[in-house]
Amino acid sequence: MNTDEKIYDVCIVGAGFSGLVLAIKLARAGLLVCLCDLNRIVGRKILSTGNGRCNFTNSRMSKDYFYSNSDLSFITDNHQEIRNFFKELGVFDRDFDGYYYPYTNQAKTIREALEKEVDSLNIDLYLDNRVTDVDYNNVFTVTTSRTVIKAKKVCVASGGLSAATLGSSKVGYKLANKFKIPTTKLAPSLVGLKSNDICLKDLAGVRAVGNVTYKDHSCEGEIQFNKDGISGYPVMCISRFVGFDELDKALSDIRIDFIPYLTNEQLKEEIKNRFSKNQNQSILSSLVGFCNEKAIEQVVSLSRIYGDTLVSKLDDEDIENLVYNFKCFIVSINGTKGFDSSQVTAGGVDLSGIYTDTMEAMNQKGLYFIGEVLDVDGICGGYNLTWAYTSATIAANDLIKVMK
């Protein structure tokens, strides 16, 4: 138990990306700050971000890259500020078509830069301390698995439910409920989808470019087919909608357009031209080049045509079928691969209960929420770390103002 009567200005629950940014900003302003985390090191999850490279921001930045049940007009383009923050910590970056990574291409550069700054600012760390409760009685009392901490303000930066092995818990939502701050439904996002579709028997292992549509939501990129489902950038992008529909038992099929660069009419014309130019070719060799060859095989077989059929034997109805199956290849899905496999949690502490110009809870003065625990999730591309930074900065500015 913590026997000294130290009262921190701010106790931060969670030493992940948002908690670390907040702690650094507050300590630089001279506030007495501590960070609690259930892990034995700070920023454990950062190591796994961006496939070990940490895509920490993006030059295309606006509220349109984020989802929430609330208005996000307060989100502006701050990617240069984030780059500068890390540059000051000694991290030079690389720009890959607008996606920013540390120049080393190693996520550990980001984690270690944050850790080094936390150390040099003498921020107290309570690691291997799982926060179990927070109470308020003139000051806040934060109870962990090992100690009790007193603080004038508390900021909950405990993240979502994703990637449990890297450190996650329900504590943020539990505290919101305790202090009567509304929360929304939660669903895994940026996650692969489960499927038993028969097509996966032949497509497993294939990576094919295409446009993936789920209900009204579409995204283009490389789709990865596995024996038990589909993943890849476009699948991840639409996964949050599947996640919420799974909760509501309202799942629908996925549609894949393997040839998104041609309209149906253009594709029909293109196929007809090819067929008429080389009548003695087999259907499979005639279609080479339109998209991934395994996808072509699937589309041909779905159109009930044998792969060695000569194109001279095919009629307009066959061409119509081919066009339909190339442009609207259906994969039935059973849901997402769940929180443990997801990169981010969609939904969370409802912004309707939070002042978005300070990140303070409306129902409890001095209690703040930042990062993924809030009902804001971004698409792939550095947006979730940007949100963690943005919300930490908003809270830091307010805390510095009110504590000074």
Ligand SMILES: Cc1cc2nc3c(=O)[nH]c(=O)nc-3n(C[C@H](O)[C@H](O)[C@H](O)COP(=O)(O)OP(=O)(O)OC[C@H]3O[C@@H](n4cnc5c(N)ncnc54)[C@H](O)[C@@H]3O)c2cc1C
């Ligand atoms: C595999 C993977 C790859 C990703 N890649 C990217 C990427 O490249 N770019 C991007 O923008 N986003 C990426 N993300 C998402 C991004 O990492 C998160 O959105 C971001 O880290 C959220 O920051 P946060 O501070 O809110 O939460 P977190 O970083 O999750 O930090 C929360 C902290 O709270 C601690 N904690 C939780 N409960 C308790 C408790 N009860 N007591 C004490 N401590 C607790 C956790 O241990 C953790 O350290 C990725 C996520 C994953 C899983």
